[in-house]
Amino acid sequence: MDSERIELLINNQEVPTDRYSEIKDPGRLTDVVGYVAMGNVHHVDQAVQAAYQAFLSWKKTSLEERMTLLSHAAKVLKDETLPLSSTMSRETGMLLKVSQSEINLAIRVIQVTLEHAEDFLRPIQMEDENSWVSIEKRPIGVIAGIVPWNAPMVLTMQKVAPALVAGNTVVIKPSPNAPMSVSIALKKIASLFPAGVINVIHGESDIGSALNKHPLVRKISFTGGGNIAKQIMKDAADSLKSIQFELGGNxxxxxxxxxxxxxxxxxxxxxxxxxxxxxxxxxxxxxxxxxxxxxxxxxxxxxxxxxxxxxxxxxxxxxxxxxxxxxxxxxxxxxxxxxxxxxxxxxxxxxxxxxxxxxxxxxxxxxxxxxxxxxxxxxxxxxxxxxxxxxxxxxxxxxxxxxxxxxxxxxxxxxxxxxxxxxxxxxxxxxxxxxxxxxxxRLGHEFMPFGGVKQSGIGRENSEVGLAEFIEYHAINYHKPQKS
CATH class of the missing domain: 3.40.309.10 (Aldehyde Dehydrogenase; Chain A, domain 2)
Structure with missing residues (x-):
């Protein structure tokens, strides 16, 4: 099989770099699956800046349009299931039927997100004779999504789908151990969206740290191990970024x-x-x-x-x-x-x-x-x-x-x-x-918040509770003029 070359994705443009990581097949270490561009701190800044500029207009895009584009994204995954699952199996070592089922589950993640989005994002309004109150949900800004190698597609979509439908933009950092299928999928999906809404950066821990510390990143959503999560918390502390972690289990x-x-x-x-x-x-x-x-x-x-x-x-x-x-x-x-x-x-x-x-x-x-x-x-x-x-x-x-x-x-x-x-x-x-x-x-996938307690995580993914991770509440209170 031919080896594929994966570049960074910044502002809907493929960006080559001066260093590439060799991705080998875990079941045939003599086989190279592909080469992935490794970014630097400058690339991180470019990606975040692109996401921030896109956010300024994307947050004003109607919910209906955001939902339509995400529906198209689900169709892209469905249409590309066979080539994506083959690449995923070769880079992760997972059986082909497991990779295919993961892409189907990633599609379901998008669909479930869309099923909940309209009701959840609708403002809650109330009034009495003295005042009017509106509890509104608005996007946070640029979201850094850091995903692991073991279930790369579904765990990426659990971040991308709720973040985008809520009006945020994203910079995704795939795992260096399984970056290819996610990057290929996100490149195809990103072409549906305005430039800068979806960006992909590759690298090791130094790139992750630069992303987590960037002042324009407003939230970090991370799936992985507890030790890395602790470092992310330290990186996020200086600017008091919001975090959401799905960590290990026993x-x-x-x-x-x-x-x-x-x-x-x-x-x-x-x-x-x-x-x-x-x-x-x-x-x-x-x-x-x-x-x-x-x-x-x-x-x-x-x-x-x-x-x-x-x-x-x-x-x-x-x-x-x-x-x-x-x-x-x-x-x-x-x-x-x-x-x-x-x-x-x-x-x-x-x-x-x-x-x-x-x-x-x-x-x-x-x-x-x-x-x-x-x-x-x-x-x-x-x-x-x-x-x-x-x-x-x-x-x-x-x-x-x-x-x-x-x-x-x-x-x-x-x-x-x-x-x-x-x-x-x-x-x-x-x-x-x-x-x-x-x-x-299937019912659980639709309604269960996914996440853990103690050192297994902070926050939740999936369902309306998962959507809540990607919004800020904004309360407006109008005091009516009082009759004399």
Missing amino acids: DPAIVLDDANLDEVIPKIVNRVFWRSGQICIAVKRIYVPNVMYESFYSKMCEIVDEFKIGHSLDERSTFGPVNNNNQYQYVKGLVSRIKLGSAKIVELGKRLEPEQWNNGYYLQPAIVRDVDPMQEIVTCEQFGPVIPLIPYRTDEEVIQMANKTEYGLGSSVWTCDFERALRISREMEAGMTFINGHGQS
């Missing part, structure tokens, strides 16, 4: 003693190893009652051992590589440390092309049993294909163990008893709890 799945394991285990396995475990709301630890621990472990091993590990574009593959060397080495280190302890770890799955194993970031899915509740693999966010099973005795004990973490993104409860599940769900210290599933249903 999502517990609590299996209750009345659960039907034949139904439950395949669903849990899917949510553990989706994207090879590289998703913020993947199940990252499983709590199983003592009385069914052995049965659960055996059944789970049988299912996981059927995974076929291979390249993202290999139609036989059901399990792909991890995305980058840092994550690969981190997960390998976790596995090595587990093997040195008392817990038992089993690595499963079948290698499709053993001769290519060292030419990609391939890891076998692994299950850890007989693990201490406070062991590293239980308390960390592994963000990879290793899952611990932790036994428990009572509902009260498992609630306490599940909440004993600084993470609080998602959680799930698996049972035949809805009332019992609901009671436990309401005890979870998490932004979201799912019952007999792990992830949002």
Whole structure:
């Protein structure tokens, strides 16, 4: 396959630079997917200035026109699904069907945003005999959107769609580990909009810092890790910028003693190893009652051992590589440390092309049993294909163990008893709890605010609550003349 060249996008113009990053296929490290222009501080200023100038007129554009253009953007994604998903799979290592489903979800993000926009953005007005009040929602200004590599398209659209429909302009910084498909899509979408409404800048942490510190950036929306979020908060502090963070998770799945394991285990396995475990709301630890621990472990091993590990574009593959060397080495280190302890770890799955194993970031899915509740693999966010099973005795004990973490993104409860599940769900210290599933249903995608508590985030995405992240409230109070 030919390698593609991706430039910066500033004011609807492609901007070349003097330095390009080589993007390699995580499943074929000898294959170069493309070359991406790396910006400098001057480019950051150009992009923000372009976004600011565009904002001055874009904020006055009618809501109807903004919604129409975003509807056209959704159609662009639909029309470009096949080439975009192929590029995304080659740069992320995700299976092709996973990339295709992500683009479909990104389209749905735009559609859901549009469904909520008109009602949410409408002013609220009231009056009595003495005065008239209008509570109005106006755009913030230039939004810096910083997105990660694991689900680049949908996480970009969760920032772009609500920001633009509310009347803001954006400067997007894709992850250096998966910048191509997002940049290609945004270039096509940007051509629908006035120049400067959508800008794309590439670079490492210094570029991100310059973007976050720029005085014309009014809000930073970031999805990623907690350490980077802390640095962003410092960068934002001098100008008191608003922030919105969707950060890591260590999502517990609590299996209750009345659960039907034949139904439950395949669903849990899917949510553990989706994207090879590289998703913020993947199940990252499983709590199983003592009385069914052995049965659960055996059944789970049988299912996981059927995974076929291979390249993202290999139609036989059901399990792909991890995305980058840092994550690969981190997960390998976790596995090595587990093997040195008392817990038992089993690595499963079948290698499709053993001769290519060292030419990609391939890891076998692994299950850890007989693990201490406070062991590293239980308390960390592994963000990879290793899952611990932790036994428990009572509902009260498992609630306490599940909440004993600084993470609080998602959680799930698996049972035949809805009332019992609901009671436990309401005890979870998490932004979201799912019952007999792990992830949002179609109805959930439409109405659930997405985000976490504690160190899993600040603010929310999705639904009307997500739209509220991209507006400022402006209250107007008219005092009527009083009759003498």
